[in-house]
Amino acid sequence: MIESEATVPAHTGSRTTRLLGLATLAGIAIVLVLALVVTGPDAVQGDAARLIYLHVPVAVSMNVGFGLCTLGSAMWLWKKSRWWDTVAVSAAEVGLVFTGLTLVTGMVWGRPTWGVYWTWDARLTTFSLLFLLYLGYLVVRHLPADIEVRNRRSAFVALLAFVDVPIVYLSVSWWRGLHQEATLSLSSTISGLMLFTLVLGITVSLMGFLWLLVHRFRVAWLEDEVEMAGLDLAIDERRAEAAVMEVSAP
Amino acid sequence: MNAWGYVTLGYVLVFVVLFAYSVHVLVKGRTLSKQVPPENRRWM
Numbered sequence: 001m002i003e004s005e006a007t008v009p010a011h012t013g014s015r016t017t018r019l020l021g022l023a024t025l026a027g028i029a030i031v032l033v034l035a036l037v038v039t040g041p042d043a044v045q046g047d048a049a050r051l052i053y054l055h056v057p058v059a060v061s062m063n064v065g066f067g068l069c070t071l072g073s074a075m076w077l078w079k080k081s082r083w084w085d086t087v088a089v090s091a092a093e094v095g096l097v098f099t100g101l102t103l104v105t106g107m108v109w110g111r112p113t114w115g116v117y118w119t120w121d122a123r124l125t126t127f128s129l130l131f132l133l134y135l136g137y138l139v140v141r142h143l144p145a146d147i148e149v150r151n152r153r154s155a156f157v158a159l160l161a162f163v164d165v166p167i168v169y170l171s172v173s174w175w176r177g178l179h180q181e182a183t184l185s186l187s188s189t190i191s192g193l194m195l196f197t198l199v200l201g202i203t204v205s206l207m208g209f210l211w212l213l214v215h216r217f218r219v220a221w222l223e224d225e226v227e228m229a230g231l232d233l234a235i236d237e238r239r240a241e242a243a244v245m246e247v248s249a250p
Numbered sequence: 251m252n253a254w255g256y257v258t259l260g261y262v263l264v265f266v267v268l269f270a271y272s273v274h275v276l277v278k279g280r281t282l283s284k285q286v287p288p289e290n291r292r293w294m
Contacts, residue, residue, distance in 0.1 A: 012279030014293040047253035051260045108260040222282035
């Protein structure tokens with residue numbers, strides 16, 4: 001039996017995404033109360049440290065996004081599977097949004113903590129390079145080319161861009177700058193309610209990231225469907241033109 | 251601006267950007283869905 005138009009809704013939502021979306025919204029509400037009301041100010045950074053409950057979770061989600069983009073690109077090069085290519089491009093775009101948010105929350109946190117929004121510190125410099133690399137990935141993705149060439153080009157750019165991810169993470173250890181060491185590591189001193197709020201924030205951020213990723217994946221899938229339908233139509237038109245010319249030829 | 255001003259600015263910016271991006275993705279999904287036959291857009 002073929003499902004009718006009425007039973008297949010014209011959007012990218014599903015029961016799973018609706019449940020995930022609702023759980024994310026509830027999680028955001030809890031994290032906001034914990035981060036802004038329940039936890040106290042930090043002994044060193046004061047109330048500005050409340051931005052850490054936002055900055056670290058979006059940064060973790062960004063890393064997951066770029067990890068998925070790399071995995072998807074490598075898998076596409078190996079399997080030539082459309083599904084993996086769609087994972088790669090969706091994760092890159094959502095990851096780039098989270099990179100922008102990490103950059104902005106870092107700058108807003110830097111102003112009351114360091115006295116400046118921006119400085120050419122090693123972490124900030126390598127991080128802004130990361131933003132530009134993935135922006136470049138999306139630009140390459142939109143260059144006119146057939147689907148196979150586009151996928152191969154962007155897969156290589158994704159593999160190249162990911163080299164900067166560990167450099168960003170290790171930059172605070174390699175080059176001593178203004179940026180503090182990793183908030184979550186074996187040597188970090190965060191504990192108690194602050195640690196709980198941060199871990200919950202990371203969990204909720206990952207849930208929101210996954211919700212966006214699933215929707216973006218479906219949009220990318222639909223984009224390819226429309227593009228392929230357009231190509232099929234163009235080929236049919238050319239065949240019809242050729243058939244007419246054959247018939248009318250003397 | 252005091253620390254709370256920066257905290258408010260950070261939180262508002264993040265949620266505005268996430269909301270705007272989510273709406274953009276959902277609207278694009280609806281627009282494209284109308285151009286694709288139902289059998290090619292069945293989601294789990």
